[in-house]
Amino acid sequence: MPKHLTFLPVLALSAAISTAAVADSGPNAETVVASVNGEAITLGHVIMAGATLPEQYQQVPADVLYNAILDQLIQQTALVQSRVGDEPPVVTLSLENERRSLLAADAIEAAMADVGGEDDIRAAYDAKYADGKGDAEFNASHILVETREDADAIKAELDGGADFSETAKAKSTGPSGPNGGELGWFSDGQMVPEFQAAVSTLDVGQVSEPVQTQFGWHVIILNDKRDKEAPELDAVADELLAELRQNALEDRIEDLTSKAKIERPVVDGLKPEMIKDLGLIGN
Template sequence: MTHLFRAALIATSLAVLAPALPLQAQTAKPAAKAEGDDPVVARVNGQPITRSAVLGFYSQLPAPMNQIPLEQILPGLINELAARKLIGMAAEKTKLDADPAVKARLQSAREQVLQNAYLEKRVNTEITEATMKARYEKMLKDQPPQEEVHARHILSASEADAQAALDEVKKGADFAEVSRKRSTGPTAATGGDLGFFTKDKMVPEFAEAAFKLQAGQVSDKPVKSQFGWHVIKVEARRKAEPPSFADAREQIYEIMTQEVVEKTVADLRKDAKIETYDWPAAGGGRQLPTLAPVEPKKK
């Protein structure tokens, strides 16, 4: 059975098991000790199910099962692990582990576990709170806060309409009210309010005009962009606040993890002999030149 099928099975079967859980908990035997002080919580034909195995299975449950307290579903988890062991024992009894296709899948799974464990060890060694904070400080230094403006606009289909709106504002009409009345853009309902934005977030023509204005100023003429004609008012200017370390932590971790993986592969390639071959035909394949090592990306 696939992992997803078994996960779906336990999600439905635990509802049936729920009434029996208190009884099972009462009749359970005291935990035995396993090597390394990992208590045995059950045995299946003599093979142990340890506490760590149950906790590992529990951590992989999909929502909403992983939100149920462990104590409430513990007997059901043990029953599910026992079922898996029984299936595995039956497979071994029928010598499935000697089947070439199964052996290839087992080898692939073993290699994947080792690969993940090796990379996880490298990541845990090289990425710490200290190294992430150092990267955060470097990011702040390399990317100083950008200037932002808070602007409103009136969008018109023609220059004449935009000029008429601008004339009305120049005569003392409230900019937001004119935008609500005249603007054809989606922000008309909010008085043309665009909020705060950095220069790179708007089309060049609009951004250039907006960032030349000071707080309270209105563009002296309509500005044309691909969306139409704009009358712009800047409400305020400020420096953009950088994200806190807590907010940036996850992104920094992902970036550094990718770097560690790339560097690990590049380092391993330096001393490796990698040969590739043509897709094998009936008489075998022809050797191709050795692959060139892949250099890590420079940051």
Template sequence: MSKSLSVVAVVVALLVGAAGGYGLQTYLTQSGMNGSGMIGSSTSEPQAAAEGEAGADQGDPIAIVNGQNLYESDLVAFLQRLPPQLQAQAQLLMPQILEQVVNNELATQAGHNAGLAKDAEVVSQLGKVEDLIVGQTYLQRAIDERVTDDKLETAYQKYLEENPPQRELKARHILVESEDEAKAVIVELDGGADFAELAKEKSTGPSGANGGDLPPFQEGQMVPEFSDAAFAMEVGTYSKEPVKTQFGYHVILLEESSMTEPPTKEAVEGELRDQLSQEAAEAVIAELREGAEIEILFGQQEGEAAPEGGEAAPAPENN
């Protein structure tokens, strides 16, 4: 095993089970690559003309091995075969990854020189890959035909109906340990004390340093006692009685109340498209299975009934 491959293997082992990386697309974006594998426009016009149309689609050359150019598209294809965790570290490991791409090209050239392109094992494996690609392409095109703009719009309108605008509050609070302390805070507020300044001085919660300021919240996003009290208040008022929760005693100031804005279609289109694609894929497979003759042999024991629609496999003969 080459030194570069050893490094990659070790990193894969270290990263298995770690928090997920951000994926290849993020890496391509941050490193300057676009979706087609191009990196900027570093190739000069004369060079681009010399490469011809075929090379233009592959991006800039990244290496030359025995006179054969390797392109950015070759690098992208290699990266896409890496585990997601390793893809997240691709930029750090780029020297080793480039070395491995070159090693792969050397092995490929050696295989062609040895006449393996027509080897029976190679041809058999290519046939399996071809079958897989044909099936995947059929399924993807069938999905694309069904996931139309009209269906996306219908799904978006349904999403809006199922996720109506919610009331959202903006509030501050002062958290203390005892009911008496909370009542004393209310007395000071009744006397004209500034809520934010009092929160900085009295509150034991983490928001105290920010004057008790809380991020906007919807009903049910706070503990029940706090949420119920806040949603029962009028804007501009503070709670006249301490609000007890598992964290202590709160005095709440309700600053704003508004309705959330529905998400734009663009914001949820990816989620909706994935959902529709999954439904379309299941429908296509169901249609293909309907009327098909399918007999599952794997895992059948002697004398065991076959699944519905199939016959039991014959018992092997004893010689």
């Protein structure tokens, strides 16, 4: 074994973990592939360490990756054995959070396991596109300025009869200003949420109240609105499956939390800023 450390990146809790079937004979997850002072390292440990590595490491030849991971586990085991004293609180808390996260992920998979068969997807498609129409598309223009005061003044001018396009050319700070503020056609999800929400509430020809986004303050006019044709089932099957699974998960979580006895006591002196104070945990 080389003397230099071969630590690979820390395993990500959010990494997807797939479980392969264990063969009836030959090496399995409990097969010991190394030991350090009698402490076993199994093939299962190596498999799990490899399964959650970043994508670039998955491309490494298997023999190289196997030996690198095993070296890392041996080195880590020796380091752990060299420690003196109790387990540091930061380690205990991290392990508890990791265990909670992994078991919750397993529960999520269970909640979604029986959702999304062909009949489910077809029923969701029929319900969503029963009228033969797809998602709505919007054609809007806007005037972008830096402050609420400027937006209020522009809205007053427009309410007084000022032409939207000419006002946008004269006062909008956005790149669409020279074009009269025209944004063309767009669907849900193509604009920032605050802008999209405002557009969705407008009637054709209606001018919005000032709307704030990360870019500044907008005054918006809805020029036109139309519905796209319903897509073919195959084109949206994956999207419908994701929606079905998300809905099943949300229903499951709501059911569990509504039945659970949940307490959030008021703690004297507790401040949200303490979330960044690692000093409270100790060494």
